[in-house]
Amino acid sequence: MSFEIPIGPQHPIHVEPLMLRLTVEGELIVDVDVDVSYIHKGIEKALETRPYIQGLYLVERICGICNAAHSLCYCLNIEQLLGKEAPPRAKYLRIIVEELSRIHSHLLWLGHYFHTLGFETLFMYFWRDRERVMDMLELITGNRVITSYNTIGGVRRDLAPEAEQNLRRALDYIEERMRYYEKVIDSEPTILARTQGVGILKPEDAVKMGAVGPHLRASRIKHDIRLDDPYSGHDEVPFNVVTWDTCDCYARIKVRVREVYECVNMIRYALDHIPSGDYRLKIPSFFKTPPGESLARVEAPRGELVHYSISDGGEKPYRYRVRTPTLANLLSVTEMLRSRGDYEVYIADVPAILGGIDPCICCSARIVITDEARRRRMTMTLDDIIRLSRERRVEKR
Amino acid sequence: MGIAEKLVRKCRARSPWILLFDTGACNACDLEIAACLTPRYDVERFGVLARGSPRHADILVVTGPVTRQARDRLIRIYEQMPEPKYVVAAGTCATSGGVYWGCYNTYPSLDSIIPVHAYVSGCPVKPEAILKAISILVEKIERGEV
Numbered sequence: 078m079s080f081e082i083p084i085g086p087q088h089p090i091h092v093e094p095l096m097l098r099l100t101v102e103g104e105l106i107v108d109v110d111v112d113v114s115y116i117h118k119g120i121e122k123a124l125e126t127r128p129y130i131q132g133l134y135l136v137e138r139i140c141g142i143c144n145a146a147h148s149l150c151y152c153l154n155i156e157q158l159l160g161k162e163a164p165p166r167a168k169y170l171r172i173i174v175e176e177l178s179r180i181h182s183h184l185l186w187l188g189h190y191f192h193t194l195g196f197e198t199l200f201m202y203f204w205r206d207r208e209r210v211m212d213m214l215e216l217i218t219g220n221r222v223i224t225s226y227n228t229i230g231g232v233r234r235d236l237a238p239e240a241e242q243n244l245r246r247a248l249d250y251i252e253e254r255m256r257y258y259e260k261v262i263d264s265e266p267t268i269l270a271r272t273q274g275v276g277i278l279k280p281e282d283a284v285k286m287g288a289v290g291p292h293l294r295a296s297r298i299k300h301d302i303r304l305d306d307p308y309s310g311h312d313e314v315p316f317n318v319v320t321w322d323t324c325d326c327y328a329r330i331k332v333r334v335r336e337v338y339e340c341v342n343m344i345r346y347a348l349d350h351i352p353s354g355d356y357r358l359k360i361p362s363f364f365k366t367p368p369g370e371s372l373a374r375v376e377a378p379r380g381e382l383v384h385y386s387i388s389d390g391g392e393k394p395y396r397y398r399v400r401t402p403t404l405a406n407l408l409s410v411t412e413m414l415r416s417r418g419d420y421e422v423y424i425a426d427v428p429a430i431l432g433g434i435d436p437c438i439c440c441s442a443r444i445v446i447t448d449e450a451r452r453r454r455m456t457m458t459l460d461d462i463i464r465l466s467r468e469r470r471v472e473k474r
Numbered sequence: 475m476g477i478a479e480k481l482v483r484k485c486r487a488r489s490p491w492i493l494l495f496d497t498g499a500c501n502a503c504d505l506e507i508a509a510c511l512t513p514r515y516d517v518e519r520f521g522v523l524a525r526g527s528p529r530h531a532d533i534l535v536v537t538g539p540v541t542r543q544a545r546d547r548l549i550r551i552y553e554q555m556p557e558p559k560y561v562v563a564a565g566t567c568a569t570s571g572g573v574y575w576g577c578y579n580t581y582p583s584l585d586s587i588i589p590v591h592a593y594v595s596g597c598p599v600k601p602e603a604i605l606k607a608i609s610i611l612v613e614k615i616e617r618g619e620v
């Protein structure tokens with residue numbers, strides 16, 4: 078049967094689907110093909126036509142969730158081309174905002190993931206607590222989501238003393254809530270049934286498929302750009318790299334929950350030890366960079382983010398290339414969705430597994446399922462698949 | 475207008491169901507619209523419910539610049555929605571192209587493709603702005619102005 082299941086991009090919470098071509102035998106998935114091409118806007122080309130300072134605003138809008146990581150990576154790149162370095166205070170401020178947006182991203186993902194699993198209450202809780210983080214981002218940077226905080230040669234504004242007090246209180250609140258959520262996650266049988274042993278990615282496969290970020294760390298591999306290649310004073314701020322042994326969807330939840338604690342501690346440390354001094358270098362708005370090339374890596378909430386630029390000595394980059402973490406993680410989805418041996422994957426597991434990599438594609442397509450044995454066509458929305466997934470899993474157990 | 479029509483308008487204004495469609499947004503606008511559905515902003519108190527299918531929706535909320543690949547699907551979704559239907563362009567991208575102005579793969583604005591009833595600017599839009607846009611639109615629907 079030839080199933081075609083297009084999943085529209087109009088789902089209220091998960092708005093960014095991708096094309097997965099699943100080959101199924103009955104309920105069992107035997108092969109997968111991934112395609113990400115829908116929301117292509119031509120950002121890299123547009124960057125070549127804009128002066129560096131204008132490019133900064135475009136780069137931030139590659140992805141709204143990881144915008145702090147994107148703008149940081151861009152600034153590091155251009156600073157490298159200019160041969161300059163941000164002042165120490167700016168580095169600490171960058172860490173604070175980067176980690177805050179990591180908390181925001183992880184809370185968002187956790188909420189969305191439980192929504193996919195059918196746990197609406199937890200979704201509402203996570204998103205409610207996330208608002209507290211958004212308030213802090215707004216207080217420090219002046220905007221809720223797209224922060225525009227990093228700029229070439231530092232950050233755009235300093236941290237006010239009142240903001241610091243507020244921030245500390247918000248961190249206490251988040252930490253306390255996360256402890257509660259961790260207890261819920263560990264004691265809730267539905268969550269455990271839906272995630273334990275589902276979507277297993279062995280460490281060898283994870284490395285082979287080039288997985289990055291929390292997704293890789295959930296497969297027991299200790300890899301974090303903040304540790305391996307400290308880019309913004311991360312060698313001064315202590316933190317643990319969280320890994321988990323079970324390599325399944327449950328491990329992915331645990332890694333992200335634990336990372337929130339790490340982020341909280343890093344921000345506390347940064348607030349305690351922030352050096353005084355300038356928070357940005359004086360760099361004119363329009364400038365030329367010496368010819369050359371540069372590459373910067375940043376640990377975005379979803380994993381390693383790479384920006385590469387070539388300058389020909391002009392006011393604009395000659396070429397700018399961006400490799401986002403989701404692109405790296407998508408390959409491993411093909412590995413996780415393929416049944417082999419006694420590892421079985423059902424259609425009902427697709428949302429749990431796909432959600433597990435925290436897909437942030439800013440591009441949309443749909444899922445097409447093909448089963449060659451029988452011939453029939455059927456259309457489903459993402460809602461249908463999620464509903465199916467909720468029902469089927471319960472039946473199976 | 476007759477009594478019956480008044481009644482219909484009133485009922486319609488009480489439960490506008492929305493459909494969110496991402497035509498190429500950077501995600502930030504989608505997040506803010508999703509934030510509207512969560513406890514802090516809670517659009518449900520105005521009877522607004524987010525739906526996953528165009529056939530259930532009254533208001534189409536579009537975010538992002540319209541890319542070439544998304545255009546046909548946008549039109550198809552718009553056509554699938556039952557009459558009367560309203561469109562809200564959320565974000566600077568949807569209203570005027572925004573930061574992606576001049577990219578080779580995007581259209582300059584949403585209203586060059588489908589009719590738009592409300593524009594919300596901001597990059598990204600604030601949840602409060604979306605609430606305001608929806609409530610103004612609902613009032614207009616009730617008065618029969620759109």
Ligand code: SF4
Pocket residue numbers: 138141223498499500501502503504537538539564565566567568572573596597598599
């Ligand atoms: S208006 Fe701004 S925030 Fe919204 S989708 Fe466009 S670029 Fe992103």
